[in-house]
Amino acid sequence: MRRAAEQFRGRQYDPLFRWSDDHLYCSELVWKVYASAAGVEIGALQQLREFDLLAPEVRAQVDRRYGRRVPLGEPVISPAAMFADPDLITVAAR
Numbered sequence: 001m002r003r004a005a006e007q008f009r010g011r012q013y014d015p016l017f018r019w020s021d022d023h024l025y026c027s028e029l030v031w032k033v034y035a036s037a038a039g040v041e042i043g044a045l046q047q048l049r050e051f052d053l054l055a056p057e058v059r060a061q062v063d064r065r066y067g068r069r070v071p072l073g074e075p076v077i078s079p080a081a082m083f084a085d086p087d088l089i090t091v092a093a094r
Contacts, residue, residue: 004037005029016065017048019075031077042088043081048074 007021014023024032027043034040049072053062062070082088 001033001037005033007036008032016071017074017076018071027077027079027082031082040087043077043083043085045075045077046081048072048076051076051078 008024008029011021011029012023014020014025014028016023017025017028019028021032031042034042048070051058053059053070
């Protein structure tokens with residue numbers, strides 16, 4: 001895992017949630033490290049269009065980040081999709 005993560009060292013955070021290795025957002029980094037190191041894809045990738053982008057708070061962020069060019073077909077991995085992965089188990093709880 002450490003070796004797989006090293007390839008991403010120093011990359012900038014990606015507030016636009018692009019699926020590239022140039023910039024990464026938190027869930028994308030974890031997903032790519034597991035996929036690279038263990039061949040495990042945690043959570044189902046979705047497209048940006050599958051998320052509810054109409055809530056006022058969300059709409060404001062989308063407008064601010066993308067303007068009129070919202071990349072609705074962009075692959076995205078969300079924390080919720082990762083946590084919902086049926087192959088994950090809880091190993092400790094508070």
